[in-house]
Amino acid sequence: MASFSSYIFLIILFIISVGASKIKSIYLPGTYQSSLLVKKHDEKTKIPFKTHYFPQILDHFTFLPRSSKVFYQKYLINDQYWHKGGGPIFVYTGNEGNIEWFAVNTGFMIDIAPKFNALLVFIEHRFYGDSMPFGNNSYKSAKTLGYLNSQQALADYAVLIRSLKQNLSSDSSPVVVFGGSYGGMLAAWFRLKYPHIAIGAVASSAPILQFDKITPWSSFYDAVSQDFKDASLNCYKVIKGSWAELDALSTHDDGLIEVSKLFRTCKALHSVYSARDWLWEAFVYTAMVNYPTEANFMMPLPAYPVEEMCKIIDGLPKGASKLSKAFAAASLYYNYTQTEKCFNLEGGTDSHGLHGWDWQACTEMVMPMTCSNESMFPLSSFSYKEFTQDCKKQFGVKPRPHWITTEFGGYRIEQVLKRFGSNMIFSNGMQDPWSRGGVLKNISSSIVALITQKGAHHVDFRSETKNDPDWLIMQRKQEVAIIEKWLEEYYKDLKQN
């Protein structure tokens, strides 16, 4: 076992959430996230939406004196394409971040809205962005954070959608929910739990099977590694070998200085772990966003960035150290635009209080992950006991690791949903390591899996570009055709009743 053996990296979409056991020694969660979101804040003005706030109830599932407290939940509306006389409503079920960020990165919905004469609604998830039930105190302790979870979020969406439809006098408008990543999980679960509110769900890159023992715990990092191996076996080997070199440096007297130099840090490093996490993040995120076109989701990156990283590694002289090659590859992720003179590996602050996912990971969203010997990452294991101890320490809360599968299912999903439910699309790109925890096979005639071998993390939800490959154009067309079928069926049924 490598020295990081108990180090668990839980990543969902773009939020880095490290196993609580190591948070103390590595970096503040949300470090990278917060700077990203600052950027996104600037983009607010560009998006074609009007911002609204809905008076939402704090706790849908108890009637304690505090439960009925109201907070203001943000949602965005675009009605420029909507046919008000019954046209469909496309709702994005917001995930762990500012809702503008998802609106910007879900251009697919804007692209197809005119065709469907659809109203677009993006709803922010409670405890993210501006939707803070207790204002600046929302993240103060378990007494406030305790209201942050997926079931409350789904109920928020149900209440808000129902109210919105009433206010718009469009009770008969069919609602289709969309979501990517955790938002995709929410969309899928919303269709399952609230079929009377949403007639269908498009869940892109939704790892609803990444819980409990449903999906092998090593699958995520194995998949990241496979992406690199597919690009170049040498590349995979170099990265796999780089950790030991970093380890060796960490025991060295001048190790920190050497690493700081090698990694061109703006300030001298305090911990060699920072370098490891910096590399780790670059490889994992690049695998997730291994898009077929130039894109700027996490960071500006070229088309098929994993291949580009491996080209960098393979192009360096044989004599260079593996660590320096890994650094060079990771630099693509952090500095594709060539604007960075040095790198800040440490010292990010959680200025936006966006570590909500850490809380969720410590309560219900327990996704055990390990690194196997097949992966390019250092071996690591997962222990419920340690995880529980860490969460108690960090948040004073005990995880309920089997709750999500109790509440939403997951085991034998094919058998269950073959006879229950309908109108769901699970889309996945196999480049995306999250795909391994997704639904990858058709379950019934109307619960379908759309898989692309070269696709990455909810690439189908991105705005169309002139460089989109055929398979992506095709995937989106399939999605549009399926949604059309749902709507036709709905309107036909409506007429009959």
Added chain:
Amino acid sequence: MASFSSYIFLIILFIISVGASKIKSIYLPGTYQSSLLVKKHDEKTKIPFKTHYFPQILDHFTFLPRSSKVFYQKYLINDQYWHKGGGPIFVYTGNEGNIEWFAVNTGFMIDIAPKFNALLVFIEHRFYGDSMPFGNNSYKSAKTLGYLNSQQALADYAVLIRSLKQNLSSDSSPVVVFGGSYGGMLAAWFRLKYPHIAIGAVASSAPILQFDKITPWSSFYDAVSQDFKDASLNCYKVIKGSWAELDALSTHDDGLIEVSKLFRTCKALHSVYSARDWLWEAFVYTAMVNYPTEANFMMPLPAYPVEEMCKIIDGLPKGASKLSKAFAAASLYYNYTQTEKCFNLEGGTDSHGLHGWDWQACTEMVMPMTCSNESMFPLSSFSYKEFTQDCKKQFGVKPRPHWITTEFGGYRIEQVLKRFGSNMIFSNGMQDPWSRGGVLKNISSSIVALITQKGAHHVDFRSETKNDPDWLIMQRKQEVAIIEKWLEEYYKDLKQN
């Protein structure tokens, strides 16, 4: 409008729950219930079940410091017929009362268990019977009662069933849920929300459409009245006319004394309303339990007790007052066994703290009911505003009258469930006034309505008797055949996977 115009009678199954506005002036809720349950307590020893207690979590839907508190939830098990190697598990989703009471009155499950080699499990609903999250303080205030609601109860069942299956090493055993009345609503909702845990639901007399504006508010009392009208038009007219006579007496100087005498009360009455409620209860409950055989569900009663009541009314001399006739008819309900020398119309105490339904009615289970001119009851209306004021006064809680339909649906149920869900039986007897809020039409090939014209409140769930009419035998056979089909399908699917 009669003087009782704002008097709302909310009855579910056997718990009398009067509109909070009048509770103060009438009687304590649960009066009749508590004495019934005392009886049932004595029957505990007779039922073929072993009692267990499950450490249940207080709040499934938040992670506040208090949420993970554990309480002990009672459940009953009978494994004498069970085929442990994968045999099915039949679970009764307990409703608002002692679980033994439901076990005793759901003989159908015991009757069919040998045929299916089924394990029988009856789970008690939180805040009823012995399943008190805060012991004797459970009903103290909104701070404790706030955890009493249907979603928490469903989650309890999910967690308990999953744990039970693990402990019994019978993970592949299919679970079918059963429930009557509110328990039937829970069974239906459980199948909808937890299809990965229950493969099917048998919901008997489950008024899942008795919410919001789905079912006409006057339908319940209109249905009670129709039962009496069908038995005898004169009978209906006599009862309809009796209220005015009672009203007239209430303005009389010696009115209370006269009423006490007429109603053969053991003690002089304090309020003439007590007599009204006493009559009201007798007529409503008798309509609900208008069973085709002698039975003792609410009270010992002969077969088709509504007809018997009307025979009493029609048999009395023309000159007798309507009120005296109504009293004579109601006496059948309270004194079929002829053991009562006088009647206690007042002074019941809520010794078992069983007014949980009042809390539920004041929070989520808001079922507006009115009495129309067509009914045999005094005209009455319903106002959300008044209802809210009363609930605030009584419990310090504000009802969420649209929450149940948001959480569980109900509007356009046929359109929604035609394309979603499967394996549900909604059985209803049209004698039962609750049937009007039930699902009365087949929705799909596997979501079916079994209706009997002469059936009453979950009569199909009662133990078979040698006097059962053919239509009842047939209804139960249909249910068994449908459950068989679900199980066959399940085992077939299981084999294929």
